Amino acid sequence: MDASWWRTMTRIEGWIRRVTRSARGGAIALGFAIALSGCGPVGVADGTHGHRADTPMAVIAPPAVTPVATTVVVVENFTFTPPVITVPVGATVTFTNQDIEQHTVTTRDKTFDSGVVANGEAYTYTFPQTGTYDYICVIHPEVVGRVLVSAP
């Protein structure tokens, strides 16, 4: 598999997603403008939506795939693999970056946040509680994953 091709495709995919979200925000803003046009200025709704679309934490749901029971996740070709894992509570999961680019492993609410993980480096986190943990790379917010932590 040619790595640079993958990266290009991933970037294009991410770009399309961002544009799609912006377009959706724009449509909502337009709806607001139409609704408000009789009773006040209409420019306000536009700016707020434009910003929200670019917020790193505007997370895309992880792919709908079958969870894999493992404590080992790698980031390669801009993809957390496996993207959805299941572990028992108390398990320590290792996330290893196999891309040349830097990545992070970060939940929305910062329950865990690896900081920058360089090529060949790993981040580990021990899950003390059951639950669903959605995480992203804050540098590349389209790179997403999920950890399902179940009772032992």
Ligand SMILES: [Cu+2]
């Ligand atoms: Cu990244």
